[in-house]
Every structure is written in structure tokens, then in C-alpha cells.
Amino acid sequence: MYYLPTSSLVLFFLVFFFFFFSSNHLSCASTKEGLGWCEAMFECGNITAGFPFSGGSRPQFCGHPSLELHCFHNKTSIIISNHLYDVLHIDQTSKTLRLAKAELRGSFCTATFTSTTLPPDIFELSQTSQSLTVFYLCDRNNWYNSSYTCLHRGPVSVSKNLDYHKSCQDSFTINVPKSYVPEEKELNLKHLENALHEGFEVHVKIDEQPCEECVSYHGICSFKNTTQICCKNDSSSRCNPLHIPGANELHRLCSQPFTCGNQNGLLYPFWTSERKDCGHPDFELNCSSGFAELSISSVKFRILEVNYESRFIRLARSDYIGDLCPKDPLNVPFDESVLPLVPNTTQLTIYYDCNQDFSGYVSTYVGALACDDVDGKGNYYVTRNLSSPLLQGSRGVFNDFREFCDKNVSIPAYGPALTTLQTSSSRDNLKKALEEGFELGLNQECSRCFALQGACGYNRTSNRFACYYIVEPNVRARKKGVSPGAIAGIVVASASVLLFLIAGGLFCLIRRRRKTQTDQYTSKDLPVTSYSSRETSSYPTSTTISASSNQSLLPSISSLPNGSTYFGVQVFSYEELEQATDNFSRELGDGGFGTVYYGMLKDGRAVAVKRLYERSLKRVEQFKNEIEILKSLKHPNLVILYGCTSRHSRELLLVYEYISNGTxxxxxxxxxxxxxxxxxxxxxxxxxxxxxxxxxxxxxxxxxxxxxxxxxxxxxxxxxxxxxxxxxxxxxxxxxxxxxxxxxxxxxxxxxxxxxxxxxxxxxxxxxxxxxxxxxxxxxxxxxxxxxxxxxxxxxxxxxxxxxxxxxxxxxxxxxxxxxxxxxxxxxxxxxxxxxxxxxxxxxxxxxxxxxxxxxxxxxxxxxxxxxxxxxxDDVGLLRSSSVPPPISPETDKWTSSSDTATSSF
Structure with a gap:
């Protein structure tokens, strides 16, 4: 009696983890030239759509499988739950579609009366729309039924409730605008047809945040089945996964100070191109001039000093360093929502090109500024906030400044420097006050983040401040006050429990497999069959599938040598099938499962080799599912499975009899x-x-x-x-x-x-x-x-x-x-x-x-x-058998046809 070795069961766990971790590095199911095509929009008539839709010039992998749009005669349509809908409008901002069921947009009585369920994981009926029930083949004797009658459909009623179920033989649901009020007793068919033609609105429930995050990293939003993925924006025909840093990586990056120009030790909110997740969008630095500068509304500010320990940052307007009268100075208010001005900061206001002489108003807080004016216009500055109580008696003067001066600029300045300027008004002191700049306090959110040993950053998807923490278990445990000894105890205990569970699972699997094999050998009703005329299996095959069918097949196969059989399924080596298919060069067709190739085995059998192109758990399950089913069935009208590769081979392959006359x-x-x-x-x-x-x-x-x-x-x-x-x-x-x-x-x-x-x-x-x-x-x-x-x-x-x-x-x-x-x-x-x-x-x-x-x-x-x-x-005769070998080109003889759905033939 043959017993499954324990090593084979251990291989099960190895197979599981191999496929699980390798699936993250697989290519997308795309054969288009360039994932840049996902940047194109679907355009048809007056409809334009991007993510999460596909269709037109947007390949299928650019959108969700259930959101593929079609364009015919400049009209957009979509297939939902096997029914066609006309797409009347798409609002990408609100993720809203206005749809109309195509078969209900004509004469209502001649339409097909069928209900359609909108997949709840994709669509949600808008608050502007409603679902109603259409009852037909109703009892004519009930007074509350509509007087309208459709040919072959009997009396018809449209209602918001289900009161008519007992008196009507059939019903179906429709979606219409809420503005439509059904006339239950006196159905106005014209009103109903207008409501169906107008359509109804649904919200698309696809979460766009992963895509927004992908775009923020200059990636391409794509789908693998129904899972959103992010690909590199390049010209490759494969999806090269874009690396998006995790929390630990962002913590390491954003907690490290950086250098820009003449400034060292810079952190949030400042950032450069390689540190965009570590800074506020408004505080990107330019280091090319030898200084650390940032631009706010086209005005450059230079960093003069940063001291995170003393909790202050000092900036100055670059255009006023060394020049009191820059050309076309702009008035840019400083946004304190990210970095607040310190309390001793004052707004210095300069008025340029004044058409009136205000020299008589020069005082402690108002001074004259000489610029190279060819037209003789004057310039003045005010050293205090215009709302300061110290300027209470000069309100009229400032109103005149605003009226008679062409331009005014308010610039934050350091309070003590302005006090010196007020005491000794001079051009040099004014220049010094502007060159010394102004001080800012640290961001309060970032200060709290520092206190919690986090790293300050910014989430561009949510447009909010982000604090990155190390998420390693031992770090979290230490933060909660757990001692290192306790952590070690938890780890040892967890490992012990895990080993116990694995041992128990292995024991149960061995017992179950041995019982199944014993039953198969002792049952008198299980015939010994062979799926090949040239080989006879040494193991019996059941014509029915037992409860053990759901057990993993691959580990048991992987322990067998190439060329052997396991329950009627022959094990081939990868090299053997590579040679049989001429290095996989004779493609027969593509499907949702993989690519199929023509091959000739050494024993002369023509075969079709299905190549699993994706080592994901879902595909492996389908691979095992097909083996489990076909290995146990024999019928003249079912395709014969000759065998498969072992887990040790480079790829998972299924080998079938070759069917030469297409689908x-x-x-x-x-x-x-x-x-x-x-x-x-x-x-x-x-x-x-x-x-x-x-x-x-x-x-x-x-x-x-x-x-x-x-x-x-x-x-x-x-x-x-x-x-x-x-x-x-x-x-x-x-x-x-x-x-x-x-x-x-x-x-x-x-x-x-x-x-x-x-x-x-x-x-x-x-x-x-x-x-x-x-x-x-x-x-x-x-x-x-x-x-x-x-x-x-x-x-x-x-x-x-x-x-x-x-x-x-x-x-x-x-x-x-x-x-x-x-x-x-x-x-x-x-x-x-x-x-x-x-x-x-x-x-x-x-x-x-x-x-x-x-x-x-x-x-x-x-x-x-x-x-x-x-x-x-229609003439009767004898079919001629053909000895013509299968064509080399898949264009002239496709053994299967490709499909854009969840699966297709092979």
C-alpha cells in the first residue's frame, strides 16, 4: 500500500508561500504596447471617461472588468449583469453614471420584461433615482389594477410597493428618476416610456484613493482582475509594479535631515524631488542657486536659518535681499496654516509710486524710501501692522496711501529689527530689517509627531499632514511599555503555538490522505482507467469525485519523478514539454487561464499544452481544480487530460489531447x-x-x-x-x-x-x-x-x-x-x-x-x-479525415478564442 510521505505535506506549505510571495512580482495581463495608453481617455460622442473605466483607446487592464465601455455610432453603452445599458452621461468628479436600459428605450409593451440586478459591490443607486416594480399578467377583476393592457402581457401596473404580487402572475423591477410618479390605477404609458428614456443615476463605488496615490508617484492605475495595481509609467508591454514606499521606509526617509544649498539639517515642511512625501506641497525647495529657496505665488523666499531644537525657522524674501526697490514687487500674504509667524513678527508695508507728496506724514512709524524714480514719484514705508493701536491717529493717511500710490507690498519682518529702524530711520536699517527676514514657529502637528518619535510628512492622496511611525511589532510593544523580556516571551509563546498548529494540521492531513487512499484501493466500484492508448495507469481512478478532491494535488505530484503517473495523471518535465512545443513557439490561442501551445510528444501524441501565465493563488486553485475534475472523468465528449508538470518545474503546465478542428x-x-x-x-x-x-x-x-x-x-x-x-x-x-x-x-x-x-x-x-x-x-x-x-x-x-x-x-x-x-x-x-x-x-x-x-x-x-x-x-456523405498538421500561425487556426471575461477556453 502506498502512503504519502510526510515530506510531501511539508512541501504543501512551501508551495503555498512560494506562490503567495511570487504573485506580487508578476506582470499584468496586458499585451498592449505601452502602459502610457492608460493615460488616454475613452471618447465617444459627448462621453469622456478615464479611470476606472476602460474601452476605446483605453485597454481593458486600465479599468475595472465590470466598467468596460463600448462605442457604436457615437453612442456609449455598457454591459451590466448580462444586459446592455446606454450610457447617457458620466460625471467623473462625482463618479456618477446616468444609464438607461437599452431594451426598455423603445416601445414598452414590446420590450423584454426582465429584471437586472446592479452588482452591489460596483454600483449604488443614486438618491435621485428609485426602483419600481412592474406587474403584468394581472387579474382583470381587481379594481386597483391599471386599466392599461399590453398585448400578450395583460393588465400592467407600476408600483413602489409589492401589494400586487398576489393578483399578478409576474413582475420585474425598473430604475427610473425619482421625479417619475407612477400612476398605479391609470398607467400613462407615455410618462413611463419618457422616464425609462431619461434613465437613472448610479454611483460607482470603486475606491479611487489607491489610484490617486499611484498617480502621485507618477504611476499608471491599472487592474489585475478586480484588484487595483500600480504600474510604472514606461513603454513596456508588461506591468512593471511601481514601488510605493511603506510606512517604515517613509519613516526612515523623512526622519533623516537633508541639505539644500547652504542649509543643513532640513526637515518638514521642506522637501526636494526625492523627498516629496516628507514635505508640504507648498514648500518644495530649489537648491540650484546655492541657497535653499522656495516659491510662494511666484515669489521666492530664502531660508536663512533652521533650528528645530529652538523651534524656529527664519526666512527672507529673496527679491528684497540687497535691493529695497525690486522691479514689479508682488504683494503675497504669507499662509500661516503650515508655519505660523512668531508673536514678535510685524508686517512692514511699503508703498511705491505715490502720486502725492506724503513727506509731511513722515514720523516714527512712517518713513520715506528713495528709489531710482525717473517720474519723481515718492515711496514710503510703514513699520507697524496697519491695525496696530500705535497707528490709531493715522488712519486717514493710510487710506490716502492706498488711493494715491500705485502699488503696496506687505512683508513680514523681525520685530526688534523694525524697532531699531523706528529709532534710527535710515536706508541701511531698512535694508538690514528686510535681509534679516522673519521668524516662523514649527508646525504644531509636526511637533506632536516628533514627540511621539514619528517622522513628519504629507499624504498627497488625502491632502493632509502625515506622521510616519515604525510599525515593527517590537517597536509598538515598547511604546506600550512592554519590556524586552515580555516581548521575548510573547515571541516564544507565539512560535510554540504556531508549531503546534502546524504539527496538528500535518497529522490530520496524513490521516485523511491515508484513509482516502485506503478507500480507493478497497472499493470494488472504482474502475482502473487510462487516458492514453499508449500508457496504462498503475493507480485506480474514480469516476466520481470524493470529498478529498479539495486537497492539494501539487505537493503529492511534486514528490514523484518525471514520467510517472499519479491517479491517472502523468507527470511531465518542463524540458520535455519545452522540446515538444519547439520552445513554446506554436501558439494555438490565449484565454483567461493562460496561453495554449501545440506540441508533439516523443511517443507521437499531438498535444495542446496550457501554460499558466500567472502564479497567483487564484490561478493555482484553477489549475488544481481542472486536474481534480478531469483526472477522474472519462467521457467521449470531454477533452482528455494527459498530465501536468510537477511543482519543481519552472512553470505550471497542463497537457491535453490536441483537438485540431477549432471551436x-x-x-x-x-x-x-x-x-x-x-x-x-x-x-x-x-x-x-x-x-x-x-x-x-x-x-x-x-x-x-x-x-x-x-x-x-x-x-x-x-x-x-x-x-x-x-x-x-x-x-x-x-x-x-x-x-x-x-x-x-x-x-x-x-x-x-x-x-x-x-x-x-x-x-x-x-x-x-x-x-x-x-x-x-x-x-x-x-x-x-x-x-x-x-x-x-x-x-x-x-x-x-x-x-x-x-x-x-x-x-x-x-x-x-x-x-x-x-x-x-x-x-x-x-x-x-x-x-x-x-x-x-x-x-x-x-x-x-x-x-x-x-x-x-x-x-x-x-x-x-x-x-x-x-x-x-445539406447533402449526406462521409466526413473526410484530415492529416494536415496544425498550422504554425495562431491567426489561421485558433484552437481556442480569447475572452475578455473572467475566463475563456483554455
Whole structure:
């Protein structure tokens, strides 16, 4: 019996910490040239938007995944919870959007009646808007219902409350301005349509503070999934994370005095370019002149002396050092909110170019100043604050100064120096008083910060003073009065508890793994299977997934030598796969999980190698999730997993059988659709095989959660291979649903899943209904170039089928009009799709029922294979197998298609 070595479990913790710490140094998922593109704005018509939105010239990584804007015919739109909204206005300052649901902007009675839930973590309904309930199919006998009736919808009422639920068969919510008052008994449809056309306002709840902080460091605001990140502003095609200093680093930087010009020992509020977090924005210093100078409203002030111990700073106006009559002197009041003037500071006021002779007013506090005036105008100065009681008798004189003098300048000056000037009025004493400058006290917040052993700085995001402290545990403990001995005791005790918990966890894991392996070897119902015709696994594989499926797979694999197998999964070396893929040069496609490459193993098997491009915990979980699911399942319509690399390899890689004929999406509306369209019999076979695979998954307790045409692969015989299980979830058999955050692809996601975050197998049924609709229509699930009511294919299909307009939905090239048998079968498939796309899960069929219905539609006379190249696309014949090797260029044969959502096929 094989037992898991304890060393393998220890590796689990090593793997965990390796991925956790390395994920902070990964590149952004961006292939654009230059992150400077994030500085561009989205522009469409009269809409302009930047962070946190993306779209247009702003790549997706520049904005939140849920805030991608689209521009079509100069009109902006956004997809929210699988529904299209017209964006009528964006106010970036208040982070407010005015939206209107596209399908409700036309005739109300012919619109699709569906509710949409705004994701609460992204949007919040504004106070100017309200949610109302529309009731329809109401009982005509109730007097309180509206007299307005929509065709096929019966009486319709709009209400603020839910009183009509008992008398109406159905309802949905709408968002409208608060100015709209619903007429519950006498509905005025015109008023309602105007309110829906006007739209409603929502607030975007994205926290912009991290972005503002990023910008303050000249970085680029970006997103990795829904997490804000900050990248360097360079021309690289990768996100080079910008280093933003932490509290400890800022404390070390800002607590160190610096030198500027002839001044040493400078600290807050002064700063230079490399110390911008350490000073107030208004006190940046220029050291190029040999002096330490700062500019306030274009006026330069020179630092004469700084003494933090004596708690004073002395400045002087640079333009008055050595010159009493500078050219065009400016009057700049000094802002004391950062550095207060000391009590003995007085405002010296100088009046220039006076048109009247005031020499008769010269006194103790008023003096004349001779400048080189060619026009004979006089200049005077006042040595006291103009509000001083000492000048009480001269108020009229100062009014005359202001009226008859062209210019006046108030300059702070040192009180004792002005007293000397008053005692001995002379040009030299005036010059000395201005050159000695004025004194300032220290910032009070900074003084308190110093007292607490902090370092003074400034947070440019919040525009507030900041005190940086050392946040090391031992420092905090000492501040609280804890002795070093007590700190040592706490550390020892904490370490002991941690070791005890780890030991207990290891013991439980060993017991659980041994029990699981014993059960697997002793169970008579677990068949031994192999996923390769050339190799046979030495270990049994269950066709169902046990409770141990959630245990980590990577550590156990990492302890095995290359080339061995573990529960049916072969372990490959990185070098082996590097050689097989010709150094990863033959790319097949990109997806949300990673890049896929074509390769040829030494044993001759053609393979597709999925390369995990991100070593984050989330991606590792998806990596393990896909192995856990595919290693235990065997079905002719599920893609085969050959193996994976070990944890010791340079990268995490998954190895699959190579499916050479592309995706179903390629054949329906992609590159392969025009030259080689698949005919109706083949499409019906594809539907049956896909449904069979999903039915098998549901029987095995698995929800795929990302059913779409890009995850349905086709081989050369057009046999289906369902792929991409990175988002799949194990479904407990004793539960009716599981709760999980909505993930998937717009156009395919179950609307009830979006509304209540409850997932069950009927979510796959809804997505399969969209696939059926694509099969009969050849249309994409979401296409913003279609009419706003038809952008979402599911809504379009429901509306067309309800109104007996299936002929407007189907692809006419499939023979719907000319072949009655094809028409009958396509109508039956459309009816089945309609059942799958119901809003309420309870009325949707199960996958087992879907398989039976599709087989019944096909009938026994339907051939298994057809010649898709036959005339008209409907001739019966034998599919030719192709021996053409896969193309080198991913542009001509994409094994999968990329996706802009949370996941895509491989």
C-alpha cells in the first residue's frame, strides 16, 4: 500500500508561500504596447471617461472588468449583469453614471420584461433615482389594477410597493428618476416610456484613493482582475509594479535631515524631488542657486536659518535681499496654516509710486524710501501692522496711501529689527530689517509627531499632514511599555503555538490522505482507467469525485519523478514539454487561464499544452481544480487530460489531447464560418454530444459554470470535446445549490445566478440554451452592432420565439425555408432553447431531459456523419479525415478564442 510521505505535506506549505510571495512580482495581463495608453481617455460622442473605466483607446487592464465601455455610432453603452445599458452621461468628479436600459428605450409593451440586478459591490443607486416594480399578467377583476393592457402581457401596473404580487402572475423591477410618479390605477404609458428614456443615476463605488496615490508617484492605475495595481509609467508591454514606499521606509526617509544649498539639517515642511512625501506641497525647495529657496505665488523666499531644537525657522524674501526697490514687487500674504509667524513678527508695508507728496506724514512709524524714480514719484514705508493701536491717529493717511500710490507690498519682518529702524530711520536699517527676514514657529502637528518619535510628512492622496511611525511589532510593544523580556516571551509563546498548529494540521492531513487512499484501493466500484492508448495507469481512478478532491494535488505530484503517473495523471518535465512545443513557439490561442501551445510528444501524441501565465493563488486553485475534475472523468465528449508538470518545474503546465478542428464558435461565426459552414445535421449532432457531456458532468456532481461555444472543441470528424474546467465547481449531492460569486462570460450567465449568487446545475442549462440558439442562428451571444433589443442573443431568442418569429432568428442558409424536415427540427430545437432560457430555474429542463429531447428530434433516420462541403450544405456523405498538421500561425487556426471575461477556453 502506498502512503504519502510526510515530506510531501511539508512541501504543501512551501508551495503555498512560494506562490503567495511570487504573485506580487508578476506582470499584468496586458499585451498592449505601452502602459502610457492608460493615460488616454475613452471618447465617444459627448462621453469622456478615464479611470476606472476602460474601452476605446483605453485597454481593458486600465479599468475595472465590470466598467468596460463600448462605442457604436457615437453612442456609449455598457454591459451590466448580462444586459446592455446606454450610457447617457458620466460625471467623473462625482463618479456618477446616468444609464438607461437599452431594451426598455423603445416601445414598452414590446420590450423584454426582465429584471437586472446592479452588482452591489460596483454600483449604488443614486438618491435621485428609485426602483419600481412592474406587474403584468394581472387579474382583470381587481379594481386597483391599471386599466392599461399590453398585448400578450395583460393588465400592467407600476408600483413602489409589492401589494400586487398576489393578483399578478409576474413582475420585474425598473430604475427610473425619482421625479417619475407612477400612476398605479391609470398607467400613462407615455410618462413611463419618457422616464425609462431619461434613465437613472448610479454611483460607482470603486475606491479611487489607491489610484490617486499611484498617480502621485507618477504611476499608471491599472487592474489585475478586480484588484487595483500600480504600474510604472514606461513603454513596456508588461506591468512593471511601481514601488510605493511603506510606512517604515517613509519613516526612515523623512526622519533623516537633508541639505539644500547652504542649509543643513532640513526637515518638514521642506522637501526636494526625492523627498516629496516628507514635505508640504507648498514648500518644495530649489537648491540650484546655492541657497535653499522656495516659491510662494511666484515669489521666492530664502531660508536663512533652521533650528528645530529652538523651534524656529527664519526666512527672507529673496527679491528684497540687497535691493529695497525690486522691479514689479508682488504683494503675497504669507499662509500661516503650515508655519505660523512668531508673536514678535510685524508686517512692514511699503508703498511705491505715490502720486502725492506724503513727506509731511513722515514720523516714527512712517518713513520715506528713495528709489531710482525717473517720474519723481515718492515711496514710503510703514513699520507697524496697519491695525496696530500705535497707528490709531493715522488712519486717514493710510487710506490716502492706498488711493494715491500705485502699488503696496506687505512683508513680514523681525520685530526688534523694525524697532531699531523706528529709532534710527535710515536706508541701511531698512535694508538690514528686510535681509534679516522673519521668524516662523514649527508646525504644531509636526511637533506632536516628533514627540511621539514619528517622522513628519504629507499624504498627497488625502491632502493632509502625515506622521510616519515604525510599525515593527517590537517597536509598538515598547511604546506600550512592554519590556524586552515580555516581548521575548510573547515571541516564544507565539512560535510554540504556531508549531503546534502546524504539527496538528500535518497529522490530520496524513490521516485523511491515508484513509482516502485506503478507500480507493478497497472499493470494488472504482474502475482502473487510462487516458492514453499508449500508457496504462498503475493507480485506480474514480469516476466520481470524493470529498478529498479539495486537497492539494501539487505537493503529492511534486514528490514523484518525471514520467510517472499519479491517479491517472502523468507527470511531465518542463524540458520535455519545452522540446515538444519547439520552445513554446506554436501558439494555438490565449484565454483567461493562460496561453495554449501545440506540441508533439516523443511517443507521437499531438498535444495542446496550457501554460499558466500567472502564479497567483487564484490561478493555482484553477489549475488544481481542472486536474481534480478531469483526472477522474472519462467521457467521449470531454477533452482528455494527459498530465501536468510537477511543482519543481519552472512553470505550471497542463497537457491535453490536441483537438485540431477549432471551436464551435469558430465554425458558427468565426474565421471558419464563411469558407466551411457546418450544416444542420452536424449542428444537431454537436448539440446532442454537448448535452451528453454536460449530463455526465451533472451526474458526477460537477457544474461546468462556463458553457459556451468557445469551450466546445471539434475534432476532424466534428466530434465534440467539452473543455475548460477552470471555473467548474463540485456540487454536493445533498445540496440544492451552492453560493459563489458570479463568474463566466457575458451572454451565457444564468440571470438568476447574477441576482442571488446561487449556483446549481440549471445554470449550465441556461448557458446551453444560449449555445442551442447559436446553433440555429449562427449569431454571437453578445453583439453590440445589433439592435439594442437584440444585443443579448438570449433575450432576442425569447422574444422571437414568443412572438412566433423563429424565421427571423434562424440562419436561412441551413434550409429552414426550403426543407420542411429541417424546419420542423429547427423549430423543435428553438422550443427547447426557449425552455432552457427561462428566468426561473425550476421550469428549465434537466440535462438528462435535454439529451432525450434532442435525440428524439434527430430520430433514427438521421445519419451520423455528413459531408459539410456538399452542395447546399445539406447533402449526406462521409466526413473526410484530415492529416494536415496544425498550422504554425495562431491567426489561421485558433484552437481556442480569447475572452475578455473572467475566463475563456483554455
Amino acid at each position: 464551435l464558435a469558430d465554425h458558427l461565426h468565426g474565421d471558419r464560418a464563411a469558407p466551411r459552414p457546418i450544416c444542420w445535421p452536424v449542428r444537431l449532432n454537436v448539440a446532442i454530444q454537448t448535452a451528453s457531456a454536460l449530463s455526465f458532468l451533472h451526474e458526477s456532481g460537477i457544474i461546468h459554470r462556463d458553457v459556451k461555444t468557445t469551450n466546445i472543441l471539434l475534432d476532424e470528424d466534428y466530434t465534440v470535446k467539452v473543455a475548460d474546467f477552470g471555473l467548474s465547481r463540485l456540487f454536493p449531492m445533498d445540496k440544492t445549490h451552492i453560493s459563489t460569486a458570479p463568474q463566466g462570460t457575458p451572454g451565457y450567465v444564468d440571470p438568476e445566478y447574477y441576482q442571488c449568487y446561487r449556483l446549481n446545475e440549471k445554470s449550465d442549462v441556461y448557458s446551453f440554451g444560449v449555445v442551442l440558439t447559436e446553433l440555429i442562428s449562427s449569431k454571437e451571444a453578445v453583439d453590440i452592432t445589433r439592435h439594442r433589443h437584440d444585443i443579448n442573443l438570449a433575450n432576442m431568442a425569447v422574444s422571437k420565439i414568443q412572438n412566433n418569429a423563429v424565421h427571423e432568428l434562424v440562419d436561412p442558409s441551413l434550409g429552414f425555408a426550403k426543407d420542411p424536415e429541417v424546419r420542423r427540427k429547427m423549430m423543435a430545437v428553438a422550443e427547447l432553447a426557449f425552455r432552457c432560457l427561462q428566468q426561473e430555474r425550476e421550469v428549465r429542463p434537466s440535462m438528462d431531459e435535454i439529451v432525450e429531447v434532442l435525440k428524439g428530434i434527430k430520430g433514427e433516420e438521421e445519419p451520423d456523419v455528413v459531408d459539410i462541403e456538399g452542395r447546399g450544405g
